Amino acid sequence: MNRDIIRSERAAKTKKTVRSTLTYIILTFWVIIVLFPFYWMVLTSVKSYASYNSEHIPKFFTLSPTLENYSSAFTAVPLGRYFINTVIFTVLTTALMLIVTVPAAFAFSRLRFKGRDAVFTLFLSLMMIPYELVVITNYTTITNLDLRNTFTGLILPSVTSVFYIYLLKENFSQIPDELYYAAKVDGTRDLKYLFKVMIPICRPTIITITILKVIECWNSYVWPRLVTDDPNYYLVSNGIQEIRENGFGRENIPAMMAAVVVISAPLIVLFLVFRRKIMEGVARGGTKG
Amino acid sequence: MESKSAKGWLYLLPAILFLGAFLVYPLIDVFVYSFEEGYNSASQTFFGTGLYNYSYILHDPYFLQAVRNTFILVIVTVPLSTLIALGISYGLSSIKALRELYQTVFFLPYVTNTLAVGLVFMILFQKTAYTDGLVNLVLGLFGITPVDFITGPYWAKMFVLCFYTVWVVLPFKILILTSALASVSEDYYNAARIDGTRPFRIFRKITLPMISPMLFYLIITGFIGAFKAYSDVVALFGTNLNAAEMNTIVGYVYDMLYGDSGGYPSYASAAAIVLFAIVLTITCINLLISKKHVYYGR
Known part of the structure; x- marks a missing residue:
């Protein structure tokens, strides 16, 4: 009897954990959708013209950030x-x-x-x-x-x-x-x-x-x-x-x-x-x- | 009393002047315009009054295209964005850790410049000679052949437009629904929990009715906003929307007014009034439905 209660409690707990994990996964997924365009715009803005156009498959980071785009945006x-x-x-x-x-x-x-x-x-x-x-x-x-x-x-x-x-x-x-x-x-x-x-x-x-x-x-x-x-x-x-x-x-x-x-x-x-x-x-x- | 009255009006004077000049007078004038046939903005003359302007735009293929696009946009994005917002807000209300951070991030698109961020969406979805674009690469992983979402087939362009619209309108809806969910009293939930009610049933029988006024407010403002779509479309497809087959009713109004195809305030007025009539009708239908289904408490 007592064991049954413990077991059902444990089941309820697992269920709760699963649900909250799932919630976090979905919310984080949407966070990525919201933030990704911002990340992409900053990332692209520090890639040089030549390196951007040579990337047939866009890279998710850059090792040689440049500010030249910012100066040309103003000039x-x-x-x-x-x-x-x-x-x-x-x-x-x-x-x-x-x-x-x-x-x-x-x-x-x-x-x-x-x-x-x-x-x-x-x-x-x-x-x-x-x-x-x-x-x-x-x-x-x-x-x-x-x-x-x-x-x-x-x-x-x-x-x-x-x-x-x-x-x-x-x-x-x-x-x-x-x-x-x-x-x-x-x-x-x-x-x-x-x-x-x-x-x-x-x-x-x-x-x-x-x-x-x-x-x-x-x-x-x-x-x-x-x-x-x-x-x-x-x-x-x-x-x-x-x-x-x-x-x-x-x-x-x-x-x-x-x-x-x-x-x-x-x-x-x-x-x-x-x-x-x-x-x-x-x-x-x-x-x- | 006399001087007091004068003082009151004096305080109101700036507001009355501004509203009169830029809101009330234009409102009357737009109806006048819409009935003046052959109005010429250079000489400010017209040669008759009647319904010709309305008949012209209703037979204009560009206008019909704009109406079709607008309706597709409305029918897809209003239910979709409301549902997603409901899901996200419900998720937000059930967590504690990081909640504030998530809320802040979700609201971010609200304060960004639609035109500017639209350009980012454009490069993400565009397929150029240099690259297929990021979205196409991701789709490629699932074996889908690359499509140019910005200048390609109609459905692809419509997809991007709907996606971007949902992205832009969600922050407002999430904000409103999160605060609506927070205002539902804990007592109801506790009572239901004691009775052993299942979560989904709690959601359907308690949460939904309690937040239904706000949900309905969002649906109505969502319809109105989506019918007026314009700058998001320009952000993605540029200013020549007729050529892109992506024009909206509001875009048609502005095109008639200004730019290469512009100079026809009468047609623009007629189109704007048709839009207003559509929005008014939909809003009335919404209100009628809401009377039946919305719980306003006592």
């Missing part, structure tokens, strides 16, 4: 320019987004005025408008205003995201009203209250939406492609497309991969630093840009 094609453009675009768009979003969220959460709730409902319904519908007119507008191939044309239509206003408004609303009225009694002005109390308290959310916006800007492709045809204004996404089609010559894959590494690195670093914040922010309702 043979204007990767540096694309990079700087993207930084300018990302910084300005994100800053403008905050300038627009914070006061709007403040108005919706703290100020009381006629029509506020109606406007908020309207804003929420705007979240459902698909980007593809509005991009056509925006393209015509920017073209007619002669803003193609300018930063203004790139930035202005990319600024607003109703979702971020909504996210911040929800966070602002959690701050108790008493704090606001106490500040009012002390004669604190609204603007000062916003900067001294609300923004510091809600800093985590503000950081989250900032990071999400930075990711969105860094990866944006469709709009930059539509409004720029002068390579001096290309961002990294259409820059890499340009490199692919007219850059180093189709065969110089290692140099292309060096450019890909340079483009991908900033966001990967950002992700590793702000891992928790990013994942938390995305889980709260972000979708891929």
